[in-house]
Amino acid sequence: MNRVRTVLLPPALAVLFAALLCAVALLVSGDNPLTALAVMITQVGEGTTAVDIVNSAAVYYLAALAVAIGFQMKLFNIGIEGQYRLAACVAAIVGGAVALPPVLHTLVILLVGALTGAAWAGIAALLKAYRGVSEVISTIMLNFVATGLIAFLISTDAFGVLRGNNISTQPIAPSGQVPGIPLGDFGRIFGLIFLSAALGVAYWFLLERTRFGFDLKASGESPTAAAAGGVNSRRMVIIALLLSGAVAGLVGLPELLGRDLAYTLNSPTGYGFTGIAIALLGRNHPVGIAIGALLWAFLDKSALALDNVGVPREIVLIMQGSIVLSVVVAYEIVRRYELAAEQRRVAAQLRARAAEPAGVGSAGAGSTGAGS
Amino acid sequence: MTAVAERKAPTGPLRGRRLPGWARSALVVAIGIAILAVTVTLTGQVQLTSSGTAQAAVRLLLPILLAGLGGLWSERAGVVNIGLEGMMILGTWGAAWAGYQWGPWAALLGGIVFGALGGLLHAVATVTFAVNHIVSGVAITLLGLGVTKYLASLVFVPITSNPRESPRVEGFTEFSIPGLSQGAAALEDQQRVVVSDVAGLLGGLVTDLTPLVVIGFALVPISYYLLWHTRFGLRLRSCGENPVAAESLGVNVYRYKYFGVLISGGLAGLGGAALVLNPGQLGYLEGQTGGRGYIGLAAMIFGNWRPAGLLAGSALFGYVDGLQLRAGGEAVHALLYTATLIAVVVAVYWVARRAWVPAAVALGAGVVVYAVYWSIDTVPREFASYAPQLVTLVVLAVAAQYLRPPATAGEEYRRGEGD
Numbered sequence: 001m002n003r004v005r006t007v008l009l010p011p012a013l014a015v016l017f018a019a020l021l022c023a024v025a026l027l028v029s030g031d032n033p034l035t036a037l038a039v040m041i042t043q044v045g046e047g048t049t050a051v052d053i054v055n056s057a058a059v060y061y062l063a064a065l066a067v068a069i070g071f072q073m074k075l076f077n078i079g080i081e082g083q084y085r086l087a088a089c090v091a092a093i094v095g096g097a098v099a100l101p102p103v104l105h106t107l108v109i110l111l112v113g114a115l116t117g118a119a120w121a122g123i124a125a126l127l128k129a130y131r132g133v134s135e136v137i138s139t140i141m142l143n144f145v146a147t148g149l150i151a152f153l154i155s156t157d158a159f160g161v162l163r164g165n166n167i168s169t170q171p172i173a174p175s176g177q178v179p180g181i182p183l184g185d186f187g188r189i190f191g192l193i194f195l196s197a198a199l200g201v202a203y204w205f206l207l208e209r210t211r212f213g214f215d216l217k218a219s220g221e222s223p224t225a226a227a228a229g230g231v232n233s234r235r236m237v238i239i240a241l242l243l244s245g246a247v248a249g250l251v252g253l254p255e256l257l258g259r260d261l262a263y264t265l266n267s268p269t270g271y272g273f274t275g276i277a278i279a280l281l282g283r284n285h286p287v288g289i290a291i292g293a294l295l296w297a298f299l300d301k302s303a304l305a306l307d308n309v310g311v312p313r314e315i316v317l318i319m320q321g322s323i324v325l326s327v328v329v330a331y332e333i334v335r336r337y338e339l340a341a342e343q344r345r346v347a348a349q350l351r352a353r354a355a356e357p358a359g360v361g362s363a364g365a366g367s368t369g370a371g372s
Numbered sequence: 373m374t375a376v377a378e379r380k381a382p383t384g385p386l387r388g389r390r391l392p393g394w395a396r397s398a399l400v401v402a403i404g405i406a407i408l409a410v411t412v413t414l415t416g417q418v419q420l421t422s423s424g425t426a427q428a429a430v431r432l433l434l435p436i437l438l439a440g441l442g443g444l445w446s447e448r449a450g451v452v453n454i455g456l457e458g459m460m461i462l463g464t465w466g467a468a469w470a471g472y473q474w475g476p477w478a479a480l481l482g483g484i485v486f487g488a489l490g491g492l493l494h495a496v497a498t499v500t501f502a503v504n505h506i507v508s509g510v511a512i513t514l515l516g517l518g519v520t521k522y523l524a525s526l527v528f529v530p531i532t533s534n535p536r537e538s539p540r541v542e543g544f545t546e547f548s549i550p551g552l553s554q555g556a557a558a559l560e561d562q563q564r565v566v567v568s569d570v571a572g573l574l575g576g577l578v579t580d581l582t583p584l585v586v587i588g589f590a591l592v593p594i595s596y597y598l599l600w601h602t603r604f605g606l607r608l609r610s611c612g613e614n615p616v617a618a619e620s621l622g623v624n625v626y627r628y629k630y631f632g633v634l635i636s637g638g639l640a641g642l643g644g645a646a647l648v649l650n651p652g653q654l655g656y657l658e659g660q661t662g663g664r665g666y667i668g669l670a671a672m673i674f675g676n677w678r679p680a681g682l683l684a685g686s687a688l689f690g691y692v693d694g695l696q697l698r699a700g701g702e703a704v705h706a707l708l709y710t711a712t713l714i715a716v717v718v719a720v721y722w723v724a725r726r727a728w729v730p731a732a733v734a735l736g737a738g739v740v741v742y743a744v745y746w747s748i749d750t751v752p753r754e755f756a757s758y759a760p761q762l763v764t765l766v767v768l769a770v771a772a773q774y775l776r777p778p779a780t781a782g783e784e785y786r787r788g789e790g791d
Contacts, residue, residue, distance in 0.1 A: 029526050076506045078454075133768045136454065136506055137673060140666050141761040141768075148758035155754065276510050312525045314535075317518025325497060325511040332501045 006338060010330035011281060011288075015295075017330075018322040022315050029312070036311045043305035044298070048187030056297035057290070058193040059254055063275025064293060065196075065203050066117075066248035068284040070135075072207060073220035073240045079124060079139025080248040081272025082146030087116040088252025089150045089169070092263035093159045095256075096170030105176035110195075110253060117249020118242045120146065125241035129234045135241065143272070154263060168264035178257040192254035199247060200286045216240060248272070277324045283331075296320065397680060407713045409569040417706040419699035421569035423560055425691070426576020428698050431650055433690025434588045435460070435661075436760075438643030439668025440675070440682045441595055442487075442636040447677060448599060449632025450612035451498050452782040454509025457665030458516025459490035459637045463644025465520040468656030469527060471541035471648060479541055480584065480645050487641015488634050490516055495633040499626055502784045513665075524656065538656035543649050544582035553579045584646055589683075591639070596679040608632055612778035615785045626787060640665060670764040676775050689760035696757060701750035704759065708745035712738050 023033035043049050063080055070077035077083075091113035100108060124142060127133040154160040160167045178191035207213035219226035219236045227233055251271055252263075260267060278296055282288030299320055303313035391399070405421075412420050419425050439456050446453035453459075463483035470482025490512055497508040525535035532539055556575030560568050599605035610618040611628045619625050647660050667689055674688070675681025695703050715738030722731035755762070768775075 025522070078506075078510070127765075127769055127772075131769050131772045133772045136452075137670070138765060138768060140454075141670060141765050144663060144666070144758050144761040145765070148754040151754040152752050155752075157752070273510065273514065277514060280507060280511075312522055314518055314522035314525055318515065318522055319518075321511060321515030321518045325493070325508065325515060328503045328507050328511070329497060329501045332503055 006334055007283070010334050011327050014323055014327035014330045017326045018319050021322050022319045025318060026311065026315060031311050035309065036306060036315070039305050039309050039311070040298075040302040043302060046305075047185075049301055049305075051183060051187035051189055053294065053297045053301050054193070055187075055190050055254070056300060057293040058190055058196040059251060059271060060274055060278055060293040060296055061196045061290060062199065062247060062251045062254075063271045064278035064282060064289045065199055065275075065286075066244045066251065067272075067275045067279035068282070068289060069203070069244040069247060070240060071279055071284050072213075073216050073236060075128075075220075075237065075240055075244070076136045077121065077124070077139055077241060077244045077248070078136055078276070079121060079142050079146075079272070080244070080251070080275050081270070082139070082143035083117040083120045083245045083248035084251035084271060085150055085267070085269065086120050086146045087113040087249030088256050088267065089153055089263045090116040091249075091253060092169040092172065092256055093153065095172040095176045096262065097159075099173065100175060102175040105173070106178055106257065109172070109176050109257065110250065113249040113253050114246040115249065117251075118246040121241045121245020121248065122238075125238045125245075128241070129237045150263075151265070154265065163262075166264055166266065168262040171262045172257065176257065177261060178254075180258045188258075190254040190258040192250075192258060195250065195254070199250075200290065204286045248275075251275070277320065280324055281327055295323075393680075397684075403717060404714075405570060405573065406566070407710055407717065408573075409566045410713060411706055411710045412569055413565055415706040415709055417699070417703050418563075419695065419703045420706060420710075421572045422698075423557065423572045423575035423579060425694050425698050426573045427579060428576075428694030429687070429691040430577060430585060430694075431652070431690075432693045432697075433686045434585060434646045435643040435664050436668050436671055436689055437588055437683060437686040438591070438646055439640050439665050440671040440686050441591055441668075441679070442639035442643065443669045443672040444595065444636075444677060444679065444682060445599075445608075445632050445639065446491075446494075446636035447672070447778055447781045448609050448612045449629045450615060450778055450780050450783070450785065451494070451629055451633050451636075452505040452509065453491075453494065453633065453636050453640075454506050454669070455490060455494050455512035455516070455665075456509075456636070456640045456668055457661060457663065458509075458513035459487040459494075459640035460644040460647075460661045460665040460668075461513075461520045462490045462516045463487035463641030464648050464656050464660060465523055465538075465644075466641060467645035467648040468538035468541055469523070471645075472539045472655070475542050476544045476584075476649055479649055480587075480642060483641040483643075483645025483648070484638040485641070487644060488638040490641070491634045491637015494637065495630045498784075499629045499633070502786055504784070505782050521658065524658065528656070536658035538648075541648055541654045541656075543651055543654045544584060546580040546582055546651065548580060549578040580651075582649070582651070584649055588642075588646065592679045592683050599679075609778070612781055615780060619787065625785065629785075640668070643668065667760050670760060673775065673777075674764055674767050677777050688763065692759040692763075693757070696753070696759070701753055701756050704751045704756040705745065705749065708741055708751070712742040712745060714738075715741060 019037075026033045026036055044053070063084065066080050066083075067077060091109050094112045095105070095109040098105065098108065120142060121139075124133075124135050124138040127138045128135045152158055154167055154169055156162060156167060159169055161170060180188045180191045182188045207217065215226065215229075215231045216236060216239075218229065219231050219233050223233050226236075252267070255268065256263065274296060278289055278292040281292035281295070282290070299316050303316040306315065307313040408421055412418060439460055442456055442459070443453055463486050466486025467479040467483035471479025493515070494508055494512050497503040497511075498505050521535070524538070528538045529535050553575060556571045556578065559571035560575055562568055597605075599609060607618065607623045608628045608631060610621075610623060611625045611632070615625045615629075618628075643664065644661065647664070648654070648656055653660075668686070671685035671689055672682050674685035675683070692704065692707065695707070715734050719731045719734040719738065722728075722734060
């Protein structure tokens with residue numbers, strides 16, 4: 001019961017609060033919130049929406065995992081955005097240039113993506129570890145530089161080719177593509193969705209079942225305690241950011257290998273920031289992140305459906321933004337409430353002990369320090 | 373560089389006496405202009421110091437400067453403000469909405485109010501609820517973008533039938549400082565070494581000004597005075613340096629943090645208004661901030677969390693941006709030459725102080741930059757636009773140890789829980 005209250009209640013409250021906020025905004029602008037809600041729910045059953053949601057969620061899941069790896073160590077890798085875009089671009093260039101047998105080709109593309117992402121994050125990691133530069137600032141700057149680098153890489157001066165009116169990289173040959181699973185009228189599920197799922201399991205295993213995961217979380221919680229336990233914090237910073245960057249490097253690949261087949265100037269952007277939001281929603285837990293990713297993708301798709309019935313689609317952005325902000329506030333409120341409840345309980349126990357001088361042991365006293 | 377000099381001066385082997393701060397800044401500016409003049413003479417890139425470039429630079433630096441000042445007020449109070457970008461976006465909408473109805477002064481007010489609303493949200497989350505500052509900032513940028521797009525489609529669509537654009541906003545009438553402006557233009561036309569360069573740069577600063585430019589530049593000394601020479605400022609900064617000590621002396625830390633973040637939001641919103649009132653393109657345009665909130669943050673870090681340094685940072689970024697817009701990659705290419713000269717000057721400075729390692733590093737950097745300059749003819753446009761971010765990365769990599777941020781910026785503080 002207690003666990004339900006602290007873990008599940010805050011996000012539920014936050015979603016409810018955000019929905020109420022949006023309902024008020026819609027009422028003010030003269031739209032009917034109930035119609036909007038009905039449209040949002042019924043759209044899931046229509047056409048390929050359900051599959052689209054799952055596909056988007058798989059991509060968001062990777063982005064959020066990348067963020068969560070950093071969060072576990074209290075590192076804010078704001079640079080997922082630049083890492084995944086640069087990685088997708090480089091992977092597309094390499095994938096379009098090499099000729100390899102089917103499975104190997106795909107593996108090479110995946111590897112190039114992960115390595116590029118890790119290398120780009122590695123700049124921030126080295127700056128943090130050896131020059132003491134805050135990873136927040138350096139990754140934000142690297143995001144901008146990545147945008148410039150991508151524009152240069154896919155320009156016709158470098159690796160780009162002109163296809164119609166659009167500049168793109170060389171398309172990837174069928175041997176490198178991951179076709180996906182057709183579901184008839186419902187659309188086609190990305191093949192790399194299994195990669196997302198596998199990485200989710202690997203993430204859980206790494207953090208919960210290995211010594212490395214323990215060290216990682218320990219250096220995030222208390223660098224001094226971790227150092228006293230023999231953890232080299234500088235090494236942990238570098239490894240955590242490299243891992244985060246490597247996962248980020250895979251974010252763009254399900255769409256690249258399953259749908260787009262080449263990187264263009266119109267390739268999707270913004271997944272990095274979505275990943276941050278989802279990691280916060282899911283509290284860095286692999287299952288929580290999965291639920292958050294599905295919710296986010298559902299809201300994204302709702303924008304289109306809402307547009308069709310004349311409700312401003314931007315309401316979805318407000319909903320997403322307010323969910324993130326209210327979920328972190330809700331966790332804080334619940335945390336304070338729990339702390340106060342704990343203190344009351346301990347105080348009651350102490351009073352009870354004072355009332356009967358014989359004493360019943362020190363069961364309550366130990367837990368006072370836990371919450372603060 | 374000033375920060376470097378500050379640290380080293382008392383123990384420097386050459387002399388113990390330090391130049392006063394204003395003299396050092398003036399010296400740095402003078403050396404900078406001299407180096408630019410030499411570059412112009414040797415490379416023939418007249419646009420480097422033309423009044424047109426200076427004018428473009430002023431227009432481009434203004435939003436960055438205001439966002440940077442916003443970051444300064446917030447971080448001095450101990451709250452990291454990654455949400456500047458979101459507050460700026462909110463400011464652009466507020467400015468356009470108020471501006472197209474009631475004119476440019478209303479636009480300024482609208483920008484400030486909407487930016488401050490974003491700041492209020494940040495303050496509630498970070499100060500009252502002790503939410504992580506970065507988290508709240510990211511969320512506010514998301515939310516600011518959403519709210520702005522929603523409001524734009526709601527309010528502007530009936531008028532312009534385009535959710536990405538507002539109706540045209542009336543701008544300020546531009547004015548030039550009489551006498552100075554023409555005199556500078558005349559001197560610039562004579563194309564004399566150094567004199568014309570100085571005249572060009574200064575001329576750009578006094579030609580076609582708007583009240584907003586004057587306000588923006590005035591806010592730098594005003595911020596300095598308020599933060600460093602008033603009781604209010606001392607208390608606000610103490611909340612960023614050591615909130616527990618401030619609390620023990622009876623300062624209401626929460627209130628000062630709220631002040632800092634609200635002012636921060638207002639300034640970022642004003643930066644948004646500066647974009648809306650930019651003479652080139654009057655009105656709200658979706659995505660017009662283009663990450664300038666983050667560049668403002670970078671300018672603040674470049675300036676070592678100080679108003680004058682921040683001005684230098686935004687001037688540098690605005691200058692490179694303006695140069696790239698007016699004269700393209702070849703002029704930016706010439707800046708590499710300037711960078712080489714700067715590296716040499718820095719190396720000489722360190723040699724004079726008998727600091728051999730920094731001197732060697734500076735010289736090595738100069739050699740690398742010169743090799744780049746020599747091997748390419750023009751800087752690709754894609755990189756020229758991101759010069760500010762690259763410069764910030766380099767400054768952080770080289771000088772992070774000399775930077776001195778407020779001691780508890782970004783740390784959570786809860787009233788009465790200090791130890």
